[in-house]
Amino acid sequence: MDSLPTKAFTYMMNRLPLIASDIPIWKNVIEKVGCGIIVDPSNVKEIGNAIDRLLDNPELGRQMGENGYQAVKNHFNWNREFENLLALYWKICNILVF
Numbered sequence: 001m002d003s004l005p006t007k008a009f010t011y012m013m014n015r016l017p018l019i020a021s022d023i024p025i026w027k028n029v030i031e032k033v034g035c036g037i038i039v040d041p042s043n044v045k046e047i048g049n050a051i052d053r054l055l056d057n058p059e060l061g062r063q064m065g066e067n068g069y070q071a072v073k074n075h076f077n078w079n080r081e082f083e084n085l086l087a088l089y090w091k092i093c094n095i096l097v098f
Contacts, residue, residue, distance in 0.1 A: 009076055012068030017061040019050045035068030 018036025020026045030036045037050040054061040
């Protein structure tokens with residue numbers, strides 16, 4: 001089971017575009033949602049280019065921020081996670097009982 005840091009979801013909830021490390025789980029989420037730019041964290045030029053891209057194109061940043069907000073509102077929230085957790089507990093209980 002993978003987990004994602006809540007800090008990024010806080011940024012998404014505040015409609016901020018993300019510039020994130022190319023960690024596979026983050027890459028999948030950000031590319032699927034379209035809420036930010038993935039960079040190699042050891043490549044300063046790549047990070048700078050991502051910042052410049054957002055500064056030079058405020059509409060892109062606004063759209064990425066809105067995409068992130070909608071994703072948190074509709075998919076990455078405690079109600080949805082509660083449903084997933086409850087399903088996991090039921091699965092565990094069924095395994096232990098039978």
